[in-house]
Amino acid sequence: MIDVFSYVPAIVLLPFFSFLIALGVGKHLPKGGAFGGIAATAGSFLLSLWVLATVAGGEAANRTLYTWADAGGIGPTDIELSFGILVDPLSALMLVIVTLVALLVHVFSLGYMNDEGETGLPRYYAGLGLFTASMLGFVVADNLLMAFMFFELVGLCSYLLIGFHFREPGPPSAAKKAFLVTRFGDYFFLVGVVAVLATFGTAQFAGAESFPVLAEAALAGEGSVAWTPGGVELQTWLTVVGLLVLGGVVGKSAQFPLHTWLPDAMEGPTPVSALIHAATMVAAGVYLVARMYGFYALTPTTLAVIAFIGGFTALFAATMGLVKDELKQVLAYSTISQYGYMMLALGAGGYVAAVFHLTTHAFFKALLFLGAGAVIIAMHHNEDMWDMGGLKSKMPVTYYTFLAGSLALAGIFPFAGFWSKDEILYEALVHGLNDPLLLGGYLMGLLAVPVTAFYTFRMVFLTFHGEPRTDTARDPEPVRWNVKGPLTVLGVLAAVTGFINMVPVQKVLGLEGIDLLHLWLDNHWGGIEGLSSHHYADIGPYSSGYLVGGEVGTVLVGAAVSLGLALAGLLVAWRLYNVPSPTEHTAKLGGIKDVLYNNYYLDELQVWLAYRTEDVAGGANTFDQGIIDGVVNGVSSVSLFGGSRIRRLQSGVVSQYATLLTLGLVALLLALGVTGGWFL
Amino acid sequence: MTAVASSIPPEWYLLLATAVFCIGLFGVLTRRDALYFLMSVELMMNAANINFVAFALYYGDLTGQVFALFVIALAAAEVAIGIGIILVLYRNFGVTDVTVPTEMRW
Numbered sequence: 001m002i003d004v005f006s007y008v009p010a011i012v013l014l015p016f017f018s019f020l021i022a023l024g025v026g027k028h029l030p031k032g033g034a035f036g037g038i039a040a041t042a043g044s045f046l047l048s049l050w051v052l053a054t055v056a057g058g059e060a061a062n063r064t065l066y067t068w069a070d071a072g073g074i075g076p077t078d079i080e081l082s083f084g085i086l087v088d089p090l091s092a093l094m095l096v097i098v099t100l101v102a103l104l105v106h107v108f109s110l111g112y113m114n115d116e117g118e119t120g121l122p123r124y125y126a127g128l129g130l131f132t133a134s135m136l137g138f139v140v141a142d143n144l145l146m147a148f149m150f151f152e153l154v155g156l157c158s159y160l161l162i163g164f165h166f167r168e169p170g171p172p173s174a175a176k177k178a179f180l181v182t183r184f185g186d187y188f189f190l191v192g193v194v195a196v197l198a199t200f201g202t203a204q205f206a207g208a209e210s211f212p213v214l215a216e217a218a219l220a221g222e223g224s225v226a227w228t229p230g231g232v233e234l235q236t237w238l239t240v241v242g243l244l245v246l247g248g249v250v251g252k253s254a255q256f257p258l259h260t261w262l263p264d265a266m267e268g269p270t271p272v273s274a275l276i277h278a279a280t281m282v283a284a285g286v287y288l289v290a291r292m293y294g295f296y297a298l299t300p301t302t303l304a305v306i307a308f309i310g311g312f313t314a315l316f317a318a319t320m321g322l323v324k325d326e327l328k329q330v331l332a333y334s335t336i337s338q339y340g341y342m343m344l345a346l347g348a349g350g351y352v353a354a355v356f357h358l359t360t361h362a363f364f365k366a367l368l369f370l371g372a373g374a375v376i377i378a379m380h381h382n383e384d385m386w387d388m389g390g391l392k393s394k395m396p397v398t399y400y401t402f403l404a405g406s407l408a409l410a411g412i413f414p415f416a417g418f419w420s421k422d423e424i425l426y427e428a429l430v431h432g433l434n435d436p437l438l439l440g441g442y443l444m445g446l447l448a449v450p451v452t453a454f455y456t457f458r459m460v461f462l463t464f465h466g467e468p469r470t471d472t473a474r475d476p477e478p479v480r481w482n483v484k485g486p487l488t489v490l491g492v493l494a495a496v497t498g499f500i501n502m503v504p505v506q507k508v509l510g511l512e513g514i515d516l517l518h519l520w521l522d523n524h525w526g527g528i529e530g531l532s533s534h535h536y537a538d539i540g541p542y543s544s545g546y547l548v549g550g551e552v553g554t555v556l557v558g559a560a561v562s563l564g565l566a567l568a569g570l571l572v573a574w575r576l577y578n579v580p581s582p583t584e585h586t587a588k589l590g591g592i593k594d595v596l597y598n599n600y601y602l603d604e605l606q607v608w609l610a611y612r613t614e615d616v617a618g619g620a621n622t623f624d625q626g627i628i629d630g631v632v633n634g635v636s637s638v639s640l641f642g643g644s645r646i647r648r649l650q651s652g653v654v655s656q657y658a659t660l661l662t663l664g665l666v667a668l669l670l671a672l673g674v675t676g677g678w679f680l
Numbered sequence: 681m682t683a684v685a686s687s688i689p690p691e692w693y694l695l696l697a698t699a700v701f702c703i704g705l706f707g708v709l710t711r712r713d714a715l716y717f718l719m720s721v722e723l724m725m726n727a728a729n730i731n732f733v734a735f736a737l738y739y740g741d742l743t744g745q746v747f748a749l750f751v752i753a754l755a756a757a758e759v760a761i762g763i764g765i766i767l768v769l770y771r772n773f774g775v776t777d778v779t780v781p782t783e784m785r786w
Contacts, residue, residue: 652782654717658708 004047004054005061008085011047011095012136014040015102019129026122031114033125038106041132045099048092055092058526062086062142062206079201084142086205088528089520090355094139094287097362101279102132104486108370109271111483112377118269124164128275131157135280139287144203144211144245147291148186148193151248151284155182158281162268174267181261185251192244199241201226205291206528212294213530216539219298235299242295242302245288253285253339256313260603262336266328270376273328274369277335278362286342286358293351293536300541304437307347307428311441314340316600318451322458323589323596326383327372330459334409335365337448341424344441349542350427352501352521352533357424359517360416360497364408367490371402374483375463378476385459386584390468394476397484399464401491406460408494410453411566418563419498421449426504426558433545449562453569461577469581507555693734701727714766714776718759725755 018040022033029036064084071079087095106128113124134157138150156179163175196203196211204210215238217223228237249255254262262282266273276282289296289306296302314337321333338361345354376383378395392399408417425445432438468474501517513519523532546554576585595601649660673679700723707720729748736744766776773780 654778655709655712662705662709 004050005059005063005085005087007047008051008061008087008140009065011044011051011099012133012140014044014047014133015129015136016133017129019126019133022122022126022129026125029122031110032121034106034110034114034121037125037129038103040129041099041103041106044132044136045096045103048095048099051087052092052096055087055089055527056520056525060088060526060528062088062528064142079197081145082143083146085140086142086528087140088206088531089523089525090290090531091139093355093359093520094283095136097359098132098135098139098279098283101362101366102128102135102275104366104370104489105271105275107482108274108373108486109269111480112271112373113269115480115482116377120164124161124269127157127161127164128272131161131272131275131280135284138284142205144193144196144205144292147205147288148189148248151189151252151288152186154281154284155179155186155252158182158265158268158276161272161276162265164269164272165267171267174261174264178261178265181258182251185247185249185258188244188247189249189251192241192247195241195244198227199225199237206531210530212292212298215295215298238295239299239301242299243305245292246302246306249285249288249343250309251285252288253282253343254336255285255309255340255343256316257602259313259317259336260599260606263329263332263599266326266332270328270369270373273331274366274373277331277369278366282335282339283358283362286339286346286354289343289346290351290355290358293346294530294539296346297349297536297540303347303349303541304435305347306343307438307441310340310343310345310347311428311444312340313337314344315444315448315451316340318448318455320596320599321455322451323593324455325385327375327385327388327459327463328369328383330385330455331365331368331372334368334452334456337452338365338409340448341421341445344428344445345424347441348424348428348431348438349537349540350424350431351536352518353420353423353427355521356501356517357417357420359500360408360420360494363490363497364405364416364494367401367405367487367494368409370483370486370490371398371405374398374479374487375402377479377483379472380477382470382472385462387470388463388468388473389466389582390464390473391476392464395479397487398479401487401494402464403460404491404494406456408498410456410570411449411562412453412570413563414495414498416494416496416498418566419501419503422559422562423501423503425449425562426555429558430544430546430554431542434543438542446562446565450565450569450572453566454573457570457573458577461573462582465578466582467580504555504559508552690734690738693730697727697730697734699727700724700730712777712779714762714769714778717778718762718766721762722755722759725751 015037018033018036021029021036026033026036062084064082066084067080067082069081071081106125109124109128113121118124131154134150134153138147138154141147141150159175159179162178163172165171166175193203200211200214202209202211202214205212207213214223214225218225218234219238225234228234232240251258265276268276296306317333317336317340321330321337324330324333338357342354342357342361345351345357372383374395375388375391375398378391378398379388382388404415408415411418411421425442428438428442428445432440432442501515503515503518505511506515518533519525521533523534576582589596598604704720704723704727707716707723711717711720729751732744732748732751734744736742736748769781770776
């Protein structure tokens with residue numbers, strides 16, 4: 001029996017090797033190293049499928065591979081820092097998603113980058129390889145510190161790729177913004193990692209000695225934690241730790257108020273946007289919460305904060321997407337909004353719903369971005385939707401796949417997004433009936449549904465329907481197989497992924513066993529003890545309430561309301577924009593339009609805040625340069641000065657050495673004599 | 681072992697050894713010629729030998745004498761190497777003055 005889990009590191013290392021190859025000899029390879037990346041991600045994808053099949057066969061792995069620091073016996077607790085792998089149903093599913101999307105993005109890049117004659121391709125493919133490798137390392141991480149390291153690598157790669165066209169003014173600035181804003185969140189994450197290590201003496205995600213288990217035992221009074229600061233009550237302290245780690249999540253998953261980097265990140269090449277939004281960077285935050293959900297489920301306050309941030313972000317970002325003129329900008333705001341839904345689900349105790357939406361969103365958002373990439377190729381890199389129109393007949397493959405993705409994004413039955421979004425709203429509703437804060441999150445999520453449907457179809461109608469509005473739109477550049485292939489694969493997935501988890505159908509018709517994802521994440525086919533959705537529900541704070549008609553009635557009402565709202569949004573978009581020559585209706589919004597168009601002036605607010613805190617930063621800088629660096633430099637200058645003086649002893653004259661030796665001997669004898677009392 | 685040798689108190693041997701050692705040390709510290717160095721070091725080692733033999737006699741133990749033989753053999757080897765070094769020194773600098781070469785490499 002071959003042990004498939006010993007190949008899990010290879011899943012991470014294959015893209016890493018493609019990074020090294022592209023970086024080292026990429027310029028001598030055909031297509032700038034693209035084939036290396038494609039081969040590596042294909043290899044990782046196949047291995048991931050194998051891992052998925054093995055996990056489905058009832059096996060799982062939680063292994064420490066390499067301990068790189070062992071503080072055994074030095075501190076009050078025995079802390080070991082290590083690298084390891086944790087393969088359970090959640091990470092196996094995520095591995096497949098990430099490798100599949102990465103593979104398709106690599107293939108698409110052949111069309112988007114190589115065929116368009118971009119320069120610097122080895123750098124591009126190296127970045128893609130490292131990006132994929134970092135995300136895969138993050139997915140299989142078995143402890144929080146390792147997860148943090150790969151989290152940071154993901155951030156670094158996003159910086160490198162968003163700023164790919166570094167000769168233009170926009171991309172470098174957007175890359176810096178993405179890096180700094182996410183770093184601001186990661187700062188809290190880092191403090192959280194240290195807090196977890198100090199509190200529990202371990203950062204493992206799973207196993208009997210893992211921090212969620214220890215926290216659970218300590219809260220139940222069956223054990224104690226190694227440390228809490230100054231006698232703070234345990235529940236309070238765990239909430240603080242949870243919120244600290246959440247800082248990193250809010251930054252990476254672009255939740256309010258740290259979402260501002262994401263729309264700017266559209267400056268990067270479109271395939272990179274697809275990778276960032278669907279499978280890597282932004283997904284990392286939500287995945288992290290799901291990974292340590294056993295910890296978050298213990299702290300109701302944190303869950304409520306997550307749910308509220310999520311619901312608010314879902315609505316908030318959706319409203320901004322209403323008025324954007326550029327294709328990718330609309331998609332950017334939809335991403336923020338959709339990740340808001342996932343956060344809402346996690347906060348509402350809907351662990352499976354969140355992972356479900358993460359899965360479906362990965363496929364339909366990758367599809368939409370690659371479709372947008374195809375349109376951008378066709379439009380000679382003009383992204384303004386008002387210059388498009390009528391592309392439907394010119395590029396049917398792109399149109400129909402894009403339409404599938406849009407229907408999924410808008411949550412129209414039976415496309416993937418309908419099932420996952422409906423489940424999120426259902427979970428938020430049934431748990432929210434007993435919890436006002438959660439109900440607020442639910443209502444905001446519900447309000448975002450028609451808004452989402454509206455802006456999605458505004459985008460579709462403006463881009464593909466009506467009369468062509470420019471010469472380029474009348475004669476678009478054709479795209480090749482390497483664009484159509486990935487689109488087709490994702491188009492099918494966007495249409496059918498929802499069927500892996502038809503909970504409403506199961507509840508209404510009473511069919512057993514068609515909620516595959518629920519069973520999968522509930523360790524139905526095996527997994528790791530303590531990492532199942534049932535366990536999370538048991539330790540979570542929520543109880544369910546139902547509207548009229550009990551569970552079935554609530555399911556039907558919830559689904560009908562969200563589908564009805566989505567269709568309403570779609571119809572409004574249809575009436576306004578599905579005409580031969582659509583006009584801007586946003587002017588009717590008056591002043592609101594400006595507010596929305598300028599993203600609620602949040603960027604300005606953040607810049608204003610940055611200027612207000614300039615003095616603090618300046619003071620910190622002076623302190624750092626003057627005091628901290630001053631001490632270090634002072635110590636080194638003492639050494640330097642002493643060294644330069646003592647160096648004179650080494651004259652190279654043997655006689656002097658002999659003299660010094662003799663004098664030393666005499667001094668030693670005298671000292672021994674005086675202390676030993678020879679002269680008395 | 682003669683009665684004369686055993687009747688001399690060990691302090692005399694130690695005084696002799698100290699005197700020889702100091703003469704050798706004086707040579708090392710004041711001379712600049714490498715050959716003088718070698719001879720002075722030889723004197724210092726023989727001062728140690730005198731001590732060894734004296735204490736061997738005093739305690740009636742042969743270990744010290746054996747050690748003295750070892751030191752003599754060692755001194756012979758050391759002189760062989762030392763003279764080799766002095767030859768190289770002379771070839772490179774034209775003098776045997778130890779204060780002239782002051783760097784390990786040049």
